[in-house]
Amino acid sequence: MPKITHLIYDFDGLLLDTEPIYCRVNEIIASRYGKTFTPELHRKIMGRQAMACAEILVKELDLPLSAEAHLQARDEIIYDLLPQAKPMPGAVEMTEHFYALGIPQAIATSSAAVTFNKKVTHYQSWLSRFQAIVLGDDLAVKYGKPAPDSFLVAAQRLGADPASCLVLEDSPAGIEAAKAAGMWAIAVPAAHMKRSLYQAADEIISGLPDFEGQRWGL
DSSP: OOOOOEEEEOOBTTTBOOHHHHHHHHHHHHHHTTOOOOHHHHHHHTTSOHHHHHHHHHHHTTOSSOHHHHHHHHHHHHTTTGGGOOBOTTHHHHHHHHHHTTOOEEEEOSOOHHHHHHHTTTOHHHHTTOSEEEOTTOTTOOSOTTSSHHHHHHHHHHTOOGGGEEEEESSHHHHHHHHHTTOEEEEOOOTTSOGGGGTTSSEEOSSGGGOOGGGGTO
C-alpha cells in the first residue's frame, strides 16, 4: 500500500447523514406531478452538484418545469430540514483521531455554500479539524464530480501530492472524481447501493468504523 499523508472526505452521506433528507425532498417534488423518485434515480444523482441533479431529475421524470424551478422548489423545503442532519456513524471519531495524530484533512463536497452552511449549523467546532473545505460553488472548481476539480483543489490547498492523498467517498461519481485526480479512493457505499458501482475504488468498506488506517500507513 502507498504512504498516505493527507485525507480528503466527501461530506453528504459520508460524514453527515443528509441523504435521507434529500431523498424525502425529491420524493415530495416528484409526487406533485404524479411521478416517483426511485432508488435508481437517487443513485444517478448522488455526489453531483445541485444543478446537475436538478437537470437529471427534470429529464428522467419528464417534469413540466425547468431545472432552475426544481432547485427553487427544493430549496423552499430543504433549508429547514438540513440543520437536523446528524454525523454518520464513526465520522466524528475518525476525523478527531487523525486530527490528534496530525494528519492533514480536507472536505471536498458538491454542496454549495448556502446549503453547506445550513448543514453545519451545529458543527462549527468539528469543522475546525479540517485544514481545507472545498465547496461545490468554489470559484476554483470549474467542473463538479465526477470531474476531479474539487479533489485537486483540496490537495493544492493542503499542499499535498495527489498521489499521497486518500479520498473517502460514498458516491460512484465521487470515486470516479478521486481516481481522475490521481488519488487513492475508498468507497463507503450506503446499504442500498450496489457494490458493483464502485469497481474503480481501491477498497470498499461498509462504514467509517471499518476503516483501517494502518493499511494505508496512517
